[in-house]
Amino acid sequence: MLKIKNIHAAYGNIKAVKGIDIDVPSGKIVALLGSNGAGKTTTLKAISGLMPLEKGAIELDEVPIHSMAPEKIAGLGIVQSPEGRQIFTSLTVEENLKVGAFTEKSREAVDMRMKSIFGYFPRLEERRKQIAGTLSGGEQQMLAIGRALMANPKVLLLDEPSLGLAPLIVKDIFQIVKRLNDEGVTILIVEQNALQTLKIADYAYVMETGKIILEGAGKDLLQDEKVIEAYLGGNR
């Protein structure tokens, strides 16, 4: 479904992504793992069109999207919950969610989705009128994820969704991801919590300093303790 072909991207002189290929098949969960500064976020930005490519191509269903404007890409159903939450701090919780569904024309659909998101995160419903900037860190994270879900994405890009969430909610998040996937949403997830992620991922890529150094089915990687210790910073 989503194909990333040999992309390069840089911030000025700093080459953040140096030629990577990623394949996100329809209906699967693909994980992108790797240590700090590996270039994961940059890759997601590139997919969403926020980061111009120096080289390479990104295709959705064989159609190149890498030269499209970010809002067009979002319109195609590729939606991101970005790193650092990036919620609209001066808007209320409810308004933030509504922006998430900007491309949706039908009001009923928006209301329905909002209801289901309140189902996932009851805290957000309690705080629907609160100015988002005053939410606690974790609450903001829930809002960022909720906002992405409001778009009813075909492909959901999650950048460290569990960041700042309490252990109980982290568990919830992975369950939600699994459930969305069951409902047919294709998911590309970036996480530090490698073990949890590999448990739900169909396939995973590991990045280091801008390159893919390892890939494989989630289960296979999970079994390979050496890999986990060496590249994923996990140990049992």
Add this chain to the structure above:
Amino acid sequence: MMNSVLKVENLSISFGGLKAVDDLSFEIGDKMIYGLIGPNGAGKTTVFNCITKFYTPNSGKVTFKTNTGEQINLLEHSVHQIINYGLARTFQNVELINDLSIIDNLLIGAHSQYKTSALQQAFLTPRARREEKEHRGRAMDILNQLGLADKANEIAGSQPYGVLKNVELARTLMSRPKLIIIDEPAAGLNETETEALAEMIKKIRDYYHCAVLMVEHDMGLVMSTCERICAINFGKKLAEGTPDEIKQNKEVQEAYLGKDDDDAEN
């Protein structure tokens, strides 16, 4: 009565109708690593903000033992004075000055230590030079300690998140604190990095002789570093005790940790 560096008594604050912190009391001993945990929105960051006077609580008392051994009520002082008494903090969302170098960011942390006036600094008097040199040296020492020395002259904005978190930690040390309070230091770090962080926190405590108050959701880190933990929910204290006591606490499990069953990794 233990020898405490910070004593929070009956702290309360509400926003509109919401009681974010509700009659909370706890106490941190000298050179202790203390954990504050609780579900999202429990009020942890708010507690930090009250202690450092970013918020003014509705009621309560925060007693701090300063560098000179004096006992003061922090609530009677204003934000920028807090650090002078030996209490430094980090932020949940990293707050560094992105277009300055890392060492300059550290020097901002030493701001309260400068004794020369703006005029002396403008005229580069010997005293001002000496002072600048001394603090610069100290900043390099700290960066060395934390393994960041090679990045000293990098611009903060171009560094990955993990590095920035450490720089923020380093910055607190510039003020020769008695207590540093850190908000979610491990967020965004992977397990190896988190372990390194745990070591670093312990090292900071031992090397710089300061107590640490930490909010963190990574239970691995909390349980392995903290000597005592306070768990809160809805602004109220649920339980306080050693890591083991907290782990076993039914209420804490229910509200925060989740049941142990599927937590094979722990």
Add this chain to the structure above:
Amino acid sequence: FTGCGSQETPAASSGSSSSSSAGETSAEAPAEETAQGVTDDKILIGNSAATSGAFAPIGLPFIHGIESYLAYVNEGGGVDGRQIEFLHYDDEFDPALTSQYLEKLIYEDEVFAIVGHFGSPCIAATLPDLEDSGIPAVYFAGGVADLYSTDDPDRNIYPVQPIYPYEGKIMAAYAVSYFDAKTVGIIYTNNEAGLNTYEGIKEQLAEYPDIQVVAEESVSPGLTDATAQVLKVKEANPDVLVIPSLSAELAPVIKTMEQQGLTDVPIVTTYSNVSSVFVDSNYNEAPNTMDNLYGLGWVDLEGNPAVWDEFTKYMTELGYEDELNAYSATGWIAGNFFSEGVRRVAESGEVLTWENYMNALEDAPISNPFGGSIDFSDGMRTGTQQMVLSRVDVNSPSKWTAVSGFNGVDDLK
């Protein structure tokens, strides 16, 4: 610090490029050389004036008026066989720039005279420099009080336009004598021009024992609404209202007057507003008030149709037919005053030096092509002192008709 010494002593009587011409014009007296900026076939003059930004609508027509007059002179063979060349810099109404360009004109371009120095603050800022340099400066487009002097025969400053305080006096004199007023109201703009004229008005009114000033209101530059001021005046109900404001402030004031029904009091305003453009652009919005609008004039554009035709012809020839207004007419006058001095020098067969030129200016009163005359003799540097009173008249081509002759303050007593 010696680097600038040479610049500080201008060649008052020696022009670098003009030695040969001296030999020609007065072979008997080779000691006397023409002044700077003068050659056999050319006289270079110049000025600095704002021709961009907010003052362009005044500066540009003014400059174009000068150019038209010089085109007229030059087409007729110039003065004494010399074409007059005109150099102009845009100082954007910034005195610092004026100062810079003035130096350039005097010491680098080495013009013979400064003609039509423009804008009150710019004039005020550079007047000392002008006086120091000794260069003849003819015509000032601005009425700063410093231009006025009656006792300095050596002064190289020759103002032509009315000077604010003096115009204020004439305004007051007309207000009292022509309208037979007992009570007077004043609305003035709170800026240099307005305040200086206002002071002249007050000074003159103080000379009449039984005249009462019943309202003194001030408007700020750029206003759009003068309700407070107009209502105050309306309450005071004066016999005549004096408004020494330029068009930008006069327009909103009379329109507010129309709105507030204060339409029957006669208004006396400054000469700057006495133009067809002012009537054209405002009459429809305040017909009743403007029927009672009087303005001073120091020229009578229609009084001398031959001059008007000439003026129109050259303006049109240069492509400025849209700018046949008071500002361009003053440019024409500036050109005329300057040339008159040169003509006189030529007629008397003298060498064109600063000294001779200035003596020629002071020799006899110089008449304004559009009426009136100015006397520079005996140190009189007063600008125009006789003015006519006109009234708005939408049926006349210039939209104003004169209702009095040229009068000075003393004539009106």
Add this chain to the structure above:
Amino acid sequence: MSILNKKQIQYIIFGVIAVLLPILTQAKGSTITLLASIGITAIATLGFNVLLGFSGQISLGHGAFMGLGAYISAYFVSQMELPFFLSLALAAIIPFLVGFILGLIALRLEGHYLAIATLGFAVVIEEIFAELSEFTGGWSGTKTTYPIIFGHKFDKLSVYILIIIILVILMILTYNFMKSATGRALVAMKKSEHAAQAMGVSLFKYKLLAFSISTMYAGIAGSLYIHFFRFAEPKLWGITLSLDLLAAAVIGGLGTIGGAVVGVAFLKVLPTVLQMLPVFGDFDGLAFVLTGVAIVVFVMFYPRGLINIPNDLYHKFFKRKRAENEEVKA
């Protein structure tokens, strides 16, 4: 080589060139006037840069402080017959104090709110300048002479040299100041008030400091203005001047010392040069329009300021080589 890399030395070299160049090339008086005008405005812009570039606050009232300095200086020299340097000092100190008091009131405000508050102050001050005619000459303006220093009567060139000397001194002091702990505190405050506060920076104190310092620079610039141009009137110190300072600071390069000079030079030289050009100069008003276009274009392509042009060029030309070298090493 390394000594040339020291900014302070660079500023002194700049000053020496600024003084020597017109003397050696026997530049004309109008060039000196232009250069002096640049120098004077650069001093005020330098101060403005401390405020905006380093501490992030906008003022639209700094023109008024320049006026204050000018009138004070003229008054003390001409009316009270105080020595020039004493008047200059007063023209620095009094605006500093007035800035301090205004700052006490206005610094609760941020962004445009502060801009308007300072603008309001400027309007009120202008009104007062116009009214206090004993002190300022009212709308007709006030005049003074070239300064007399230790019995030596200055002329145009020597005042110009004085202006450059003061400018260079202030550049060096500003540089030192900005690199010091206080300077860092200002930058920290601009970027993150929270972080700055937590590090012990009193927002109030440092905002006030930046504000008063910048008004002091404006006062000095005003004093030099009136002793160079020898005339001042109330309209000079209005919003146009304040906006010019703002524009110069941004165009030159916010938060840089050299940028203040470069920005002012750009704004002052451009119209003059455009007017001297053949076609542009002949078309009335075209130079003005083109100055506007140039501002748009330069800000667009050099948003970080013209001061960075040499640096960028350097990188363009030498960058490739360096990259190649590194490749070889690797």
Add this chain to the structure above:
Amino acid sequence: MDLFLQNIVGGLQSASMYGLAALGLVLIYKTTGVINFAQGELGMFNAFVAAWLYANNVPLVIAVLLTLIIAGIVGFLIEWGVMRHAVKIDPLGKMIMTMGFVMIAQGLAPMFFGNNPLYFPKLLQGDPINIGGVSILPNTILIIAITLGIMAALFYVLQKSKWGLAIRVTAENIQTAKLMGVPTKYVSIAVWTLGTALGALAATMVAPLTTVSVTMMADIHLKSFISAVLGGFATFYGPVVGAFIIGILNNLIGFYISSKWATAILYVFILIVLIFKPTGIFGKKHIKKV
């Protein structure tokens, strides 16, 4: 009492124009963070367009409509031709760019339309209506109605509609807004177009009160900026209320205290208000949680 009311009514007319201009200013500010210094001068330029059309026998209403369209195009061109490409430039830099536009508009207007002030009539002719001793022009009523109408429309759009949300998120975080599928390009084009048209509308209403000239908008522009600050940039009614306060107070101070010191007193008043309400009367402090 009549005089009191008359002063107030007199102030309403100018106030409406400050208000209209302020709405354009705030609209652009809210979306792009840019204070458009050229708002007034672009209005001035467009007033010349209107006057030129009118002088060439285009019927008044059509002349105004055409002018608004042309103003819209000018706004569009500024966004599309310049501002759009200035993505990396912070709002302050963009503000300076708009100062460049001021010079361009001021320089071009006399080149295109000549140096003379031009005439432009009121939209509604007609004698003053007398209501309880207070006289008011029909045109004044129209101007006030237009201002309030536009204010209400903007308020509705901004607070209640999806596009209002789009405007607000574009203002706050353009990158993330794009991520959410908000067509930020159209949003900025729309506000520049609309904002410039509002400035032009204000200018065509100012024209009959003064004349169409290069300086006609200088004071209005300044006052509109001050109105926005006084009322606060946070809402759309704030600036309009601010404008009315300024318009009315200016007259009351002028009448009851001193016309000479009116401006100075007004500014002192505004200064005092700002000290107590540092973000304007209806302003909200932007909360950033630590």
